Amino acid sequence: MALTDDIHTLSQLPLFNGMSDDQLRLVAFGADRRIISTGQMLFREGSPAESAYVVTSGALELTVMDKDGHHRVQRVAGPGTLLSELALVTLVERKYTAVAREDTGIIRITRALFHRLIEEYPEAAKLIENRIRDNIAALAARATAQLHRFS
Known part of the structure; x- marks a missing residue:
C-alpha cells in the first residue's frame, strides 16, 4: 500500500479525521x-497494549474468553477499523484476542509515534x-439515559 493510501485510510478514522496531510x-x-x-x-x-492497529484489508475475529475457557466471538473487524485506540494514550490491557479470519493487512501505530504526533503538532493534540x-460526554449521557433500568 502506498503512503498516500495510508494517509487516506487514516483520514477516514474518527480519531484522525480533520488532521492535516502533514500530520x-x-x-x-x-x-x-x-x-x-x-x-x-x-x-x-489481557496482554499489554502498547499500540493501536488499523485494519486495511481482510478481517480480524475478536474473541473473549468465557468462564468455561472457550473463546467467544465478540465481533469481526474489517477494513477501516481502529483497534485499541486507548493504547495510544495510556497503558491498557487488550480486551480481546484478535485472530486473522483471512489474510489481513494492518497498520500498527505505536504509542511513541502517537506522542510524537501530538508533541510536533499541538493543534492535533487539541x-x-x-x-x-466529546466521547466521554456522549458516554455519560448514554449511561444517564439508562439509570432508570437500575433503580
Whole structure:
C-alpha cells in the first residue's frame, strides 16, 4: 500500500479525521505495515497494549474468553477499523484476542509515534483532546439515559 493510501485510510478514522496531510503523513510514514496470515494471532486478551492497529484489508475475529475457557466471538473487524485506540494514550490491557479470519493487512501505530504526533503538532493534540471530551460526554449521557433500568 502506498503512503498516500495510508494517509487516506487514516483520514477516514474518527480519531484522525480533520488532521492535516502533514500530520497524517507523519503517522503513516512512522507506522508499521504488515500482513497477518489466516489463523495468525495479532494479540491476546489481557496482554499489554502498547499500540493501536488499523485494519486495511481482510478481517480480524475478536474473541473473549468465557468462564468455561472457550473463546467467544465478540465481533469481526474489517477494513477501516481502529483497534485499541486507548493504547495510544495510556497503558491498557487488550480486551480481546484478535485472530486473522483471512489474510489481513494492518497498520500498527505505536504509542511513541502517537506522542510524537501530538508533541510536533499541538493543534492535533487539541483536536484529539476535544474528541475525547466529546466521547466521554456522549458516554455519560448514554449511561444517564439508562439509570432508570437500575433503580
